[in-house]
Amino acid sequence: QKEVEQNSGPLSVPEGAIASLNCTYSDRVSQSFFWYRQYSGKSPELIMSIYSNGDKEDGRFTAQLNKASQYVSLLIRDSQPSDSATYLCGVYSSASKIIFGSGTRLSIRP
Amino acid sequence: ETGVTQTPRHLVMGMTNKKSLKCEQHLGHNAMYWYKQSAKKPLELMFVYSLEERVENNSVPSRFSPECPNSSHLFLHLHTLQPEDSALYLCASSQDRPGGVMKTQYFGPGTRLLVL
Numbered sequence: 001q002k003e004v005e006q007n008s009g010p011l012s013v014p015e016g017a018i019a020s021l022n023c024t025y026s027d028r029v030s031q032s033f034f035w036y037r038q039y040s041g042k043s044p045e046l047i048m049s050i051y052s053n054g055d056k057e058d059g060r061f062t063a064q065l066n067k068a069s070q071y072v073s074l075l076i077r078d079s080q081p082s083d084s085a086t087y088l089c090g091v092y093s094s095a096s097k098i099i100f101g102s103g104t105r106l107s108i109r110p
Numbered sequence: 111e112t113g114v115t116q117t118p119r120h121l122v123m124g125m126t127n128k129k130s131l132k133c134e135q136h137l138g139h140n141a142m143y144w145y146k147q148s149a150k151k152p153l154e155l156m157f158v159y160s161l162e163e164r165v166e167n168n169s170v171p172s173r174f175s176p177e178c179p180n181s182s183h184l185f186l187h188l189h190t191l192q193p194e195d196s197a198l199y200l201c202a203s204s205q206d207r208p209g210g211v212m213k214t215q216y217f218g219p220g221t222r223l224l225v226l
Contacts, residue, residue, distance in 0.1 A: 004152075034214060034215070036217075042219075043198075043200055043217040043218060043219050043220045044153070044200070044217050045112070045217070046214050046215075046216065049214050088153065090153075090215075097155050097158055097165060097167075098143075098155065098215060099155070100152050100153040101152060102150075102151070102152040103152070
């Protein structure tokens with residue numbers, strides 16, 4: 001079983017709709033969770049970080065964490081073409097390192 | 111601009127060459143990381159320097175050698191690389207506390223490496 005799993009996509013969402021990106025992880029003691037956006041040919045950039053169960057909102061982005069289910073998600077409201085990118089889920093494991101999923105490719109269609 | 115710089119941005123080297131990648135962070139962080147990103151693969155953590163400890167991924171070949179002279183600078187020394195080592199090499203930094211939850215990592219722009 002992979003330590004951090006994401007659906008590779010591509011996930012196609014119409015402009016203005018809500019994009020929902022999901023991530024599951026295997027290390028039960030993980031405490032820190034991150035979502036990064038990566039445009040093609042560029043380095044990852046932080047979108048959201050979340051440490052506690054529940055929702056965390058920042059502008060059009062909402063991160064949701066459920067530690068019991070070992071599940072973290074990212075919702076993007078009012079999706080824009082500029083949101084088209086690969087989204088990486090990162091989980092800080094008990095081995096003092098961040099493990100990344102393989103990323104979900106998101107495509108926003110006009 | 112994240113406060114993490116990397117040089118060079120692009121590098122082409124032969125299998126017998128020796129080169130070094132450099133990373134510098136201007137954020138006052140106490141932890142620095144090297145990642146490898148290959149096409150269609152997850153980001154792979156190679157080395158961590160955090161709170162004066164070094165953590166390494168045991169699957170990283172010895173032809174990659176890190177050096178962290180202080181908390182602001184990180185190097186990755188390369189020698190006798192293979193074509194499959196061609197990838198984007200990313201440096202990141204964070205501010206860690208002993209026993210605390212890990213805070214956000216900030217990435218540099220990366221070095222695109224091609225090994226011929």
